Amino acid sequence: MELTTKHIIAGGKALARHENGKTVFVRGALDTETVEVEITTSKKGFDEAQVSSVVSPSSQRVTPTCAHVTQGCGGCDWQHIDTSHQSTLRQKIVAESLRRIAKVEHTVDAGPSLPDFAYRTTMRCGITEGKVELNKHASHETLPIPDCKIVHPKMLDLLTNSGFGNNTEVTIRVSDTTGERIVLAETDRGVDLPDDVRLVVTSNRPSGEYITETIAGQEIRCSAESFFQPSREAAEALVEVIQNMIPDDFAGTLLDAYCGVGLFAATVAPNARVIALESSASAIEDAKVNLGEAARIIETKVEDFVCPPVDIAIADPPRKGLDKKGVKAILNGNPSQIILVSCDPASFARDTALLIEQGYALGKVVALDNFAQTSHIETVANFQRATSDV
Template sequence: MTTRYRKREDNRNHRTATGQTVTLTITGFDDEGFGTTSHEGKKVLVAGALPGETVSIRVTHNGPRTMFGEAITILSPSPDRMASPSCTTSACSNCPLISMNYGAQLTLKRSLVEKEIRSFASLRAVPIDDVISSPRPLQYRNSAKLVVAGTFKSPIIGIYRRNSHNVVDISACPLHNPLINRVVAAAKEGIRKGKVPVYNPRTDTGILRYLVVRVSEHTGRAMAVFVTAQRSYNEIHHLAKFVRQAVPELDVAVQNVNTSEGNVILAPHDHFLTKDHAIIEELAGIRFSISPRSFFQVNSGSARIIYEKVREWSALTGNEKVVDLYCGIGGISLFLAPGAQEVHGIEYVDAAVADAERNARLNGIRNCSFEAGDAAELLEELVEEGTEPDVVIFNPPRKGCDRRVLEAAVNSGPGRMIYVSCSPATLARDLDILAGLGYQTREIQPVDMFPQTPHIENVALLVDARHARDDHGKTTSPQGRQHFTHKRRGASA
């Protein structure tokens, strides 16, 4: 046996096994909330540990390149660790920063943003502002999508533990609006008293699968969606009646039947158990009708901050045409409408556009139009029809924008663009693409939408660096806009 082979065999024999406990010092933090370090030549990700801490960890998985573990004992705590965190349910691990003091969280999140932005040469000089804190670091979530597990005698309502299918009960979650927790507590009691069969995915038996709760902070009213594996009207009707009696603020009760085997929570059709079908939320004077499947930011206070920042950077004078890409239920569009000449919202999801149109009517706003379809195609068609935007807003999902959407926005020639993003990585990627297409990022404002987690929203301001512009952002060069040559769908040649 050669010396090299013996060393390789010795290393394999001493390899840390899953379930083993080791002591490590945490050197960093990643964007998923894991403390990071290294051991045996591998990257180690530790749930529940903060940078600078020496911790005893239990190894939960040892892969070829990465080892996962959970903190068991904090041997040398970080000065940023709180002596009495707001939650001690370590099994949840979905709020990995909850043991860190809030000021340190904001500093950490800014560093995560800066890391992604500065990875591109085109963005290394872009100013990144300090993170604007959430008005509420706790009790900020206005909605919760929860799994129902266990049995009717002992129901569990909570979320999946990270990287598992084990459900952790979070019926008293400190991040939830207190009204959500009251609805959850009443639902558990109603399940027990009504002997409602809880769905078991392993045996495909039972009825109740999920509980979705939404709250209007402005009105203090709530909605509960009982997601079931079958229609089963009687059990759910009585459960909803029990919860409404226990929580009088519950105005909307819905049964959603989901027979699929996947992880999608809500199926397309709702069966309303109450006369009211929506709750009303209000942000800075704009009202929103929230239905069971409407998208609305989970943190109303931080959403208002983001909308106000977008309005500030739009610099509207009443004469501008605005295009809001990925407009959802019209939040930003309706916020900008009073200061704009016209606003065009574009969204891929038909139901969201229906909500946006309903919200425009609810607020008596008549200078907004909404259309469902491909963002790039619809923007190109608007330009062909003579709508050349002065401001383009991006508010895409976490994956960011397709390059074709970015190119269509650039070719429409706005004086400024504003990009709202929930992913620093895809934001940096897209800002770099836009820099290559002639739009310079002037400033990035992080906003804490998700306290106690590593996630962070950002608002970025971009201006057209290709052409001279007047005081209102209008192109003064005749080559300022690149017009499209393709035909509108269905148009004749």
């Protein structure tokens, strides 16, 4: 069936309509191009489809450099799109989420320039018969022995030159700064790794095994089990965008909510008094090292914390966003400025609506290219309290 697409929506697919008006979400298409598609799923209100051939290509279409894309790899859903257009699409998707969900018309800026390939330093991988396999899109099938173009060279070497024994899944983490490599696995049975690689077998206690990255001139420790941004450059870009939202001489109280290993509190405001909140035990151990003794670091769920007065709050919640409980907890501190970091445009727009409802005005919004070749979008925005003094 032939369709002409309209725009790209959150999640990375192109929106099109059947002749009968039914909505079709097309994977592998660009905005405003004519494509032949195969319907992959048919629901009452919409169909999902995959491009089978391109009839009239967009000028932004490029040939994917990775052979796995045509084999159906579920990883890079945007490798067929020129990288500068990917950036434009990210801005448009965030603006559209704000318009549709928060009912706000707002400009969205591009973030700092980031590498297009060979960037990912943390990856969770499925294992079959001791080897890493990539999942195919919308399928239980896998692709053997990946030659993945977006992972860091130190990671690619590990993916191809290791045996992962009886594991079904491993998490691999490498440091771009030091070259250190860690594999977090379910078992050590049958595992065969290059000599420099440290193996950590999952348990419910932090292992104490970590890598170190240098971000914005600061050494940041990150344990095998802790969250970290997808690459060193992505972490640097986030820090740069947030730093630009905070006055250079800021020396008030900074809340870093969902702080992970303390990346933001360690880098964006050197003279601030820091309160850092995090629920993961291993990230808390890292934050203690990264933020030093002067910081107040609390192992808690953000929504359970009774926040004292703070001047600026940074919040970087997981995909579901702050939600009403997270917003309430942060507003207890009555910050003049809130900097929201989000990995999901829909929850970002929902949280924006909640903050506006509570008297905060949306300031700068930046869509970052932290996950090049994929439709993932990282957004940073700042909000000022109506009677702000920062």
